[in-house]
Amino acid sequence: MAGKHELHEKGLRLTPQRELVLSAVRSLGHATPEEVAEKVRETHPGINLSTVYRNLETLQNVGLVLHTHLGHGGATYHAAEELTHLHLVCGTCGSVGDAPIEAAANFVNVLADDYGFKTDVTHFAVYGTCAACVKP
Amino acid sequence: MAGKHELHEKGLRLTPQRELVLSAVRSLGHATPEEVAEKVRETHPGINLSTVYRNLETLQNVGLVLHTHLGHGGATYHAAEELTHLHLVCGTCGSVGDAPIEAAANFVNVLADDYGFKTDVTHFAVYGTCAACVKP
DNA sequence: AGCGAGTTGCGAGTTATTCGCAGTTACTAT
DNA sequence: ATAGTAACTGCGAATAACTCGCAACTCGCT
Secondary structure, three states, X not given: OOOOOHHHHOOOOXXXXXXXXXXXXXXXXXXXXXXXXXXXXXXXXXXXHHHHHHHHHHHHHOOOXXXXXXXXXXXXXXXXXXXXXXXXXXXXXXXXXXXXXXXXHHHHHHHHHHHOOEEXXXXXXXXXXXXXXXXX | OOXXXXXXXOOOOOOHHHHHHHHHHHHHOOEOHHHHHHHHHOOOOOOOHHHHHXXXXXXXXXXXXXXXXXXXXXXXXXXXXXXXXXXXXXXOOOOEEEEEHHHXXXXXXXXXXXXXXXXXXXXXXEEEEOHHHHOO
């Protein structure tokens, strides 16, 4: 039978901690390691922060989650299947908005054609000033 | 007489440390705080890292330097007058390439028109894979 | 020359992440 | 089922990159 768990298919062992980290990332959308740990603790209070970090890295290696740099320093994690948007970070109010990746299609093509650079627009946020902060 | 130093014009006191930090940023192009400190120590060995951090922040507040996020976490500083390019960071080899800001002109316009978002393309790097790493 | 706010150096404190290691556990092969 | 073993976890210590408080100093004004 083909009933293998998705983690098994990636050659990973299925532990409660690992499953919880993955489902926390999926339910949170955007999340820092700290936020993931907090979420996981709702059902598994003893989880160690190191374990969260290690599992985020492991899950990233097999392509189930990805991270994005939103600024300041810390990375935020996303489920791989949700990463269909880019992030607009407002330097004034700190809000994080979304835009579809299609908005950058032309930009990506220019970089590919002129520089041979294959761009992943979701990995880094786009910095600027949001509509609310531009207006008085 | 108009012979005021550029730091005086910004309302800052002119200290050797501050001048050295500014000229280090200018001569280095891209630089982390650590690299700036190292450069400054060539001529002023006793400078404290805190002083470098504080001066980078101060110079940034008055608009003489800017910082960009190239990934990993640390910011890199630039002289304000040199910031006429965006940064292409390769996730495979780690190299940082440049592209003129005009390459993003269309992208910036799309975000402005559709989302009212005023983009600063130089503040965050653009992530992807460089030409050398795309090819076998 | 002298005053006062702005700066500096220093060391301690924070925050975020990584590492080593010993004990435990999930899967594999009997 | 059961035992073996490599992967995984928890924990505490270590590291890295800043940030902060405070006393001493100095730049620029008068």
